[in-house]
Amino acid sequence: MDKPPETRSVTGRAFAVLDTFSTKYRRQSLSSIARRAGLPLTTAHRLVHDLERESALVRGADGDYEIGRKIWDLGILASVHAELREVALPYMEDIYGLGNDAVQIAVLDGLRCLIVERIAGSRTMSVQSRPGARLPLHASGVGKVLLAYGNHDLHDAVLTSLERYTAQTITDPAKLSEQLKAVKSQGFAITDAELEEGARSVAVPVRGKGGKVIAALGVVVPSSHTDAQRMVPVLQVTSAALSRKLVEAGLGVASRLH
Incomplete structure (x- = not known):
């Protein structure tokens, strides 16, 4: 059985954040990411900030997030x-x-x-x-x-x-x-x-x-x-x-x- 997101390693929680994005959820607010990842808002905020800093996520002018160029470069x-x-x-x-x-x-x-x-x-x-x-x-x-x-x-x-x-x-x-x-x-x-x-x-x-x-x-x-x-x-x-x-x-x- 998969571990609850809040008990996973930092890497596991980062992937939980990335896994919230899909063809249906290409752009999301921070609260949407936290809810769909099953993480506390403060934890999601920290992870999203780290991922944004590494260009894995990018924040739009409206405040919503989407997959960034780093994921593209790897993918x-x-x-x-x-x-x-x-x-x-x-x-x-x-x-x-x-x-x-x-x-x-x-x-x-x-x-x-x-x-x-x-x-x-x-x-x-x-x-x-x-x-x-x-x-x-x-x-x-x-x-x-x-x-x-x-x-x-x-x-x-x-x-x-x-x-x-x-x-x-x-x-x-x-x-x-x-x-x-x-x-x-x-x-x-x-x-x-x-x-x-x-x-x-x-x-x-x-x-x-x-x-x-x-x-x-x-x-x-x-x-x-x-x-x-x-x-x-x-x-x-x-x-x-x-x-x-x-x-x-x-x-x-x-x-x-x-």
Whole structure:
């Protein structure tokens, strides 16, 4: 029989805290963590503070906590995401070689998109899409692709909480809904300074078995690049080749990548 959380070692109690996070509980308040871990609030506070200091947890502006980059950095070593990165990397390098500032691939992660890999060099502007970052679906190119091809529950959840990041961020649900229809119809998404000033992104879907969208492939360039749409055909051809390779490698099922 498992020991009660309060009688476990410090390591055991730390894992009890981490175990409270799941696909249903991606963001939690301190009281929620304490309650679900079965720990006194003071004990949970101390453990959460220690985990936050080590980047295993991160505290949002609203005070709630979510899994931090340290867990991502460790988890990716044994995760199926490592396989996705390995298969996708050569294709991403080809796109980067054409002179793009950054190339990234992302998968759906709850109400956000998770950047699985990004290639960027010294010429690259400062952008938020580092590996392990979780970007808003409504304000990023890869995010809009994943949202456009998502189900109704995902749409409803995202459209009720459209946070503004820049003056260009779309926070009108009706306007975003129309844009998502266009993304799905055209097969690509383009954003301009919606997540970060001065950055434009272009993204296309990556498909798995049965044509189901399992990831998004995109580039990030300065907003001064007025011909960003020229990358759409390149991304689409590359995505088609990558999609075939992922299916051949047995990674063409969305549930394996999330």
